[in-house]
Amino acid sequence: MGKKKTLKNFWVRIESASSTVTGSLLYVKPNFPNGKRKPELVFDCGAFLTEECKEFNKTFPCNPENIDAVFITHEHVDHMGRLGGFYNQGYKGKVYASEYTTEVLKSDAMRNYFFMRKRKEDPKYEEKDAIALINGCTSIDLEEVINIDENVEIVAYNNAHTKGAVMYIVTFKYEKHEIEILITGDYKKKGISGKSYFPNNKKFKKKITIITEATNGNKKRPEAKFKKNLEKIIYQGKSALCSSIGRERSEDVLYAIKTLQENGKIPRTIPIYVEGNKFLDLNKININVIPFNFNIINDRNSKEIALYDKRQKIIIVANRGSFTYFLQHFINKETWGIFFLNHMSKGSLAERLMVEKGTKVIIGGNTYEKIADVFQTDEFSRHYYIDELKDLFDGFECINAVFLGHGESESKKDLQEELKKRKNLKVQILKRGEAFKIYEDKIRHSK
Ligand SMILES: [Zn+2]
Incomplete structure (x- = not known):
């Protein structure tokens, strides 16, 4: 096979709306040698959640009126929270996502609208925009080929980041030439909901440009210690309170408990109280993860039952308010183990509780003596x-x-350094306001 010459006037311009952790949005615009500069695409349309970035929610790096299609990788707010605002600023097309994500986008559209209106938050939009979003949502199957036009095709692949998450391979075609881009969104290889072996365990032959995330930087997988610690706490006759925010994560945690029960490491007779809410939707839960003696907390009454049940027990909550409620009752008790199953950021509650027994700690405005065991x-x-x-x-x-x-930015730099050790690999960090051109065999900065 002879090497074909690459085309000088064939590129794809990419621009990210975000330099940080939230506000994911990638604006993609091709340039074909015949002068065609369509279709214009957007991948993810996330809200900025941190105080210092909220101002960015007002504007987009593109004119929504000109966008031909929007693709969403998964249902987290920092990847889809600005869709209403996108319609408000003139978008008229479809929003493609997996079947599960589409369902969540639709059911969240009105809820997010009322929430935004109550808090007077950006991006501002109206009821009609929420309705346009509900009607614009279009479900796609894994590995189904979507032809945007004769030059562009897009395929979704499974991604274990969260329930319903996908990544996309976008192919721009011109005569015999192709530019291929993989957009992972947030990425995880294995989870309760499947594996992202890619693509189907075969080597992908064509030259690809990969646009991915860097949350964990160059970190290695941490030692799995949750099961060991939980088993120890239960063996000592203590109860456990677990904080687990996020759907997929809650299912992982439940599954870990179920495995402990099945292997005889903890008795099946211990009641497991689980809070069902937006973060752990019991209508959509994977039934294979549900442990024995599973009790649902879904209102004030069931919350009090979980609190006052005198037996040894395990409580799992996915809501910060509920977690604080239980924590205030248990933090000063010798008979409790507290488990933080989310990342411990600087100044977080978890970090403040990682202190010697007997230290005074403040939770929800009140002071307590920290006596319980705390794990993260x-x-x-x-x-x-x-x-x-x-x-x-x-x-x-x-x-x-x-x-x-x-x-x-530190995680991105760490990962960039680690990846540069790979031979000839070009690694760039995406920054707000900075664009790149992807050619068949190289990349360049762009205006
Ligand atoms: Zn995510």
């Missing part, structure tokens, strides 16, 4: 650790370049 683990992170990324890269014979978004 990152093993349930829904973002990849470095080995999973290396596995993903090994699925491709030839990588043109890698772009890193979504992550603290």
Whole structure:
């Protein structure tokens, strides 16, 4: 096979709306040698959630009126929270997502609208925009080929980041020439909901540019210690309170408990109280993860039952308010183990509780003596650790370049350094206000 000449006037311009962890939005615009500069695409349309970035919610890096299609990788607010605002500023097209994500987008559209109106938050939009979003949502199947027009096709692949998450391969075609881009969104290789072996365990032959996230930087998978610690606490006759925010994570945690029961490590007679809410939707829960002696907390009454039940018990909550409620009752008791199953950020409640027994701590405005055992683990992170990324890269014979978004700037730099050790791999960090051109065999900065 002779090497064909690459085309000088064939590129795809990409621009990220975000430099940080939230506000994911990638604006993609091709340039074909015949002068065609369509279709214009947007991948994810997330809200900025941190105080210092909220101002960014007002504007987009593109004119929504000109966008031909929007693709969403998954249902987290920092990846879809600005869709209403996008319609408000003139978008008229469809929003493509997996079947599960589509359902969530539709059921969240009105709820987010009322929430936004009550809090007077940006991006401002109206009821008609929420309705346009509900009607614009279009469900796609895994590995189904979507032809946007004769030059562009898009395929969704499974991604274990969260329930319903996908990643996209976008192919821009011109005569015999192709530019291929993989957009992972947040990425995880394995989860309760499946595996992202890519693509189907075969090597992908064509040259690819990968746009991915960097939440965990170059970190290795942490030691799994949740099961060991929980088993110990239960063996000592103590009860456990677990804080687990996020749907997929809650299912992982339930499944870990179920495995402990099945292996005889903890008695099946201990009641498991689980809070069902937006974060752990019991209508959509994977029934394979439900442990024995499973009790649902879904109102004030069932919350009090969970609190006052005198037996040894395990309580799992996915809501910060409820967690504080239980924590205030248990933190000063010798008979409790408290488990933080989310990432421990600087100044967080988890970090403030990592102190010697007997230290005074403040929870929800009140002061308590910290007596309970407190644990924290990152093993349930829904973002990849470095080995999973290396596995993903090994699925491709030839990588043109890698772009890193979504992550603290330190994580991105750490990951960039780690990846640069790979031979000839070009690695760029995506920044708000900075654009790149992706060619068949190189990348360049763009205006
Ligand atoms: Zn996410």
